[in-house]
Amino acid sequence: MSTQEKKTLSPLYSITAGTIAGISECLVFYPLDVTKTLIQLQKGNEVKQSTFNVLKSIFQKGVAYKGISSPLAMEGFKRSVKFGATTEFKKFYNKLNPSFFKENSVSVNVASGITSGIIEGFIITPFELVKVRLQDPLTKFKAPKDCLQNIISKEGYFKLFTTGLEAGALRQSVWNAAYFGSIPWLKSIILPKNLTRADPKYDQKMLFSNFLAGTIGGLLASTINIPFDVIKSRVQGAITPEAKALYSSNTVFTIFKVAKTEGVKTLFAGWTPKVLRLAPGGGLMFLMFEGMMGVFKKWNGIEN
Structure with a gap:
């Protein structure tokens, strides 16, 4: 194997590409995240409003971008972990067991x-x-600072980092597994089997396949992980002692509890705005990430 083939990018590049991809997606699709959360916070016999309404x-x-400063501050770091850490863990698992964790395989x-x-x-x-x-x-809060101070003063620093942690980690893990796991398979279906760099439309076909695979992967991932998303919103939105007691069980048990008391349909509350955001958002993120990584590889003299 040649030195050129062994050369890989520093993790800093995948972190940077993930950051750019995440901030781009957040700025474009954030109003749908607000919509999703509001729908998920509707409980019991409340009149359920449609996504459009x-x-x-x-x-x-005038609240479509309400609270965006918090996720925007988070988004760069979050997406850098999503793409950067995933990229580095691929290398780790591949070295750990090359026969099972084959390069860019589903596993x-x-x-x-x-x-x-x-x-x-x-x-x-x-x-x-x-x-x-x-x-x-x-x-009653007008800015993230007010909300943050209230949480710390009334619930403590510990609760700031643990409220909704289990549901949040499960939500992200399930989403990432479905999203990244499906993309190689989807691209193998979308791209022509005989496609080579000699094809005059190679770049256009790669761009199309990246966006479509990311979009379908985002749709699949968002559908599979939404019950965990609903529970995360409920746990983090609970401020009264009664509400906190209701969601005090582990995430899986709480999912069954909500399904039993409010119906299985409740576990998919906010599916429409979530998919409207994260399906094309998943396509945009993967397109931006792959595009930036392609640029970084060219800068460093690495062939794709």
């Missing part, structure tokens, strides 16, 4: 996605907690 309402009220992508998702869960919890509290329509 909630989305229309938040723009009319290595699923394993690295789960591992990076656990790390993501620890990173995002305090930011997500502040974001959910700010997005609640009954919130």
